[in-house]
Amino acid sequence: MWFRLKYVTRLPLFYFQIISKDLSFQNTTLEKADRKETNELKRKNVDVNSTALLKKVKVDSDSESNSSSSSSEDDDSTSDPEPETELQILGKITSKGTEQRREKKKKVKTKEKLAALHQEEVNRIRNQHKIHIYGTDKPEPLKSFDDLVTNYKMSDVILKNIAKIGYTEPTPIQRQTIPAMLHRREIMACAPTGSGKTAAFILPIIHHLGKHSKHGFRALVLAPTRELAKQIYRDFQMISDGTGLKLHYIDKTVPENEGKSVKKFDILVSTPNRLIYQLNQDPPQIDLHTVEWLIVDESDKLFEEGKSGFRDQLAIIYKACDSKNVRRAMFSATFAYDVEQWCRLNLDNVIQVNVGARNSATQTVEQELQFVGTEFGKLFAIREIIHKGIQPPVLVFVQSKERAQELFNELIYDGMNVDAIHSGKTQAQRDEVVMKFRLGKVWILICTELMGRGIDFKGVNLVINYDFPNSAITYIHRIGRTGRAGRSGKAITFFTEDDKINLRSIANIMVEAGCPVPPYMLQMKKPTKKKRRRLAKRVPEREHISTALKADLEKAKKKRDIIRKVKLQKIEGSTVDKKKLRRLKAKSKNKSDVDNKNPTTQKGKKKTPKDAVEMKRSKQNISPNEKVKKFKQKKKNKLKNST
Ligand SMILES: Nc1ncnc2c1ncn2[C@@H]1O[C@H](COP(=O)(O)OP(=O)(O)OP(=O)(O)O)[C@@H](O)[C@H]1O
Numbered sequence: 001m002w003f004r005l006k007y008v009t010r011l012p013l014f015y016f017q018i019i020s021k022d023l024s025f026q027n028t029t030l031e032k033a034d035r036k037e038t039n040e041l042k043r044k045n046v047d048v049n050s051t052a053l054l055k056k057v058k059v060d061s062d063s064e065s066n067s068s069s070s071s072s073e074d075d076d077s078t079s080d081p082e083p084e085t086e087l088q089i090l091g092k093i094t095s096k097g098t099e100q101r102r103e104k105k106k107k108v109k110t111k112e113k114l115a116a117l118h119q120e121e122v123n124r125i126r127n128q129h130k131i132h133i134y135g136t137d138k139p140e141p142l143k144s145f146d147d148l149v150t151n152y153k154m155s156d157v158i159l160k161n162i163a164k165i166g167y168t169e170p171t172p173i174q175r176q177t178i179p180a181m182l183h184r185r186e187i188m189a190c191a192p193t194g195s196g197k198t199a200a201f202i203l204p205i206i207h208h209l210g211k212h213s214k215h216g217f218r219a220l221v222l223a224p225t226r227e228l229a230k231q232i233y234r235d236f237q238m239i240s241d242g243t244g245l246k247l248h249y250i251d252k253t254v255p256e257n258e259g260k261s262v263k264k265f266d267i268l269v270s271t272p273n274r275l276i277y278q279l280n281q282d283p284p285q286i287d288l289h290t291v292e293w294l295i296v297d298e299s300d301k302l303f304e305e306g307k308s309g310f311r312d313q314l315a316i317i318y319k320a321c322d323s324k325n326v327r328r329a330m331f332s333a334t335f336a337y338d339v340e341q342w343c344r345l346n347l348d349n350v351i352q353v354n355v356g357a358r359n360s361a362t363q364t365v366e367q368e369l370q371f372v373g374t375e376f377g378k379l380f381a382i383r384e385i386i387h388k389g390i391q392p393p394v395l396v397f398v399q400s401k402e403r404a405q406e407l408f409n410e411l412i413y414d415g416m417n418v419d420a421i422h423s424g425k426t427q428a429q430r431d432e433v434v435m436k437f438r439l440g441k442v443w444i445l446i447c448t449e450l451m452g453r454g455i456d457f458k459g460v461n462l463v464i465n466y467d468f469p470n471s472a473i474t475y476i477h478r479i480g481r482t483g484r485a486g487r488s489g490k491a492i493t494f495f496t497e498d499d500k501i502n503l504r505s506i507a508n509i510m511v512e513a514g515c516p517v518p519p520y521m522l523q524m525k526k527p528t529k530k531k532r533r534r535l536a537k538r539v540p541e542r543e544h545i546s547t548a549l550k551a552d553l554e555k556a557k558k559k560r561d562i563i564r565k566v567k568l569q570k571i572e573g574s575t576v577d578k579k580k581l582r583r584l585k586a587k588s589k590n591k592s593d594v595d596n597k598n599p600t601t602q603k604g605k606k607k608t609p610k611d612a613v614e615m616k617r618s619k620q621n622i623s624p625n626e627k628v629k630k631f632k633q634k635k636k637n638k639l640k641n642s643t
Pocket residue numbers: 166167168169170171174191192193194195196197198199332333453454455456480484485
């Protein structure tokens with residue numbers, strides 16, 4: 001291109017040369033004088049371009065008038081280097097344009113260079129924080145929270161609030177998802193446990209909503225458990241303080257007709273179950289037509305099918321949020337392939353943000369596997385850990401509410417500062433336990449999966465997986481209750497012979513996080529996908545938790561047998577009550593059968609009336625309306641049968 005321009009600029013020059021060749025004989029003197037002058041001007045470093053042009057025009061007109069006379073320009077040109085000077089001079093005329101073009105090019109180049117440098121900086125930030133982003137028109141990550149003011153005009157009130165909480169730098173997930181949401185992009189975000197995903201969606205929502213309005217809910221946040229929903233609600237309260245935005249959390253205690261007043265709120269935080277209950281009322285107690293932001297926290301859990309999942313409920317809520325302006329964002333520390341596929345198909349121009357390797361444990365947790373042989377070995381091991389000295393708070397995970405209660409019974413007798421939380425407890429009891437644990441009044445908290453996801457207890461130092469997690473995903477979330485927000489933590493996982501099937505997947509996660517693992521674990525047989533899914537849905541059967549030694553249990557059993565025998569003898573020896581005798585014999589047989597199968601049944605079977613009521617309630621877990629429906633249905637069926 002540059003060459004072509006060069007030749008174009010030299011064309012008039014060539015033309016002048018031809019003319020001057022013809023006139024050279026006549027104009028030698030004139031030209032020489034001319035050249036002399038121009039050379040002089042050149043020497044004086046004056047802009048000669050215009051002068052040269054004028055002269056040239058003059059030469060041309062003169063040559064036209066003296067066309068009959070001729071002189072040899074060739075000789076002149078070969079013998080005299082002057083024409084070259086002329087070329088240079090004329091070249092200068094064009095070189096001014098070239099220079100301009102060059103300057104333009106330079107400007108373009110510098111612009112390109114600056115853009116490249118900027119992109120390099122953006123890439124550097126992303127690489128430094130292990131941010132992987134997929135999608136089109138990817139917004140730049142934040143360098144600092146100040147970018148929110150300079151680039152997005154975020155209110156000082158919000159920034160003061162986050163400074164008050166103690167956030168000085170955005171976490172990696174916040175760096176990338178906050179700008180994406182501020183550009184109103186639908187997103188799917190995956191970042192390790194405890195990496196600040198909550199604030200990553202709270203900040204842009206509060207900025208977008210701005211002030212309180214009476215249009216109804218404009219943001220809806222869903223979480224799988226009440227505890228997590230409450231925690232998110234509290235975070236919203238802290239970050240939106242002073243903005244005037246009104247928050248709402250659906251509580252069971254809320255009166256039925258409360259739906260009429262929901263227009264006074266801007267943000268709703270809820271579990272899917274509570275929300276569905278309100279949507280199903282006639283007329284619905286909640287209106288989601290005005291929702292502009294739908295956030296699904298722990299989205300892979302909410303997408304799960306079956307008893308423990310919320311897929312059906314989520315579908316209903318998704319449909320109910322039918323505003324044209326609605327934007328959706330999915331957050332979790334783990335993502336299943338099918339959820340990802342769903343997001344790609346159903347979200348509008350979705351941006352996917354992953355921090356670190358997907359479905360990996362946080363690097364700040366020191367992970368350890370401990371072989372304990374049997375169920376009894378677990379109790380021995382936990383006592384040993386506690387006696388060696390623990391730094392509270394400590395979380396202990398078991399697989400069911402029954403086992404949580406059993407372990408609680410054992411540890412409380414050891415005089416430990418311990419409590420348990422599970423779905424068998426009432427909401428008030430659960431809230432009280434959580435509060436005590438947060439305040440440091442309880443040091444060891446025994447819990448089920450209820451506390452496995454999202455819960456942010458400050459400074460948990462140790463997580464003990466008393467019962468082996470039934471999937472790698474469960475493991476990642478459980479151990480993620482420690483090592484949060486960059487702090488360090490430790491996780492110990494007990495395993496017995498029965499847990500071998502899932503051992504390899506957990507060992508792989510440990511290796512990825514840089515924790516040592518015996519090599520044999522990585523070479524164990526991989527369970528099939530089908531088997532893994534089945535395992536993830538069901539918890540394995542385990543012996544009851546009890547310290548009573550087998551010998552002691554045998555002794556107790558023998559004692560009971562002797563008492564029964566004596567009773568029998570007494571009955572047989574006296575007046576014969578055959579019915580009573582048969583009953584006693586049968587009872588004795590059944591009892592010993594049960595005892596033989598399970599040496600710990602005595603303790604496990606002890607149930608207070610309160611326990612029974614709670615168990616019944618948790619089993620039923622049916623809303624009052626559903627109860628009425630069931631009752632009516634039963635009545636109808638009875639009537640049908642009778643007719
Ligand atoms: N920018 C920040 N600077 C410092 N601490 C932060 C920042 N953002 C969030 N935190 C803190 O990090 C902790 C974990 O945050 P959060 O509960 O949002 O994690 P998460 O990624 O949602 O975890 P999980 O996957 O377990 O739900 C909280 O105590 C929160 O206050």
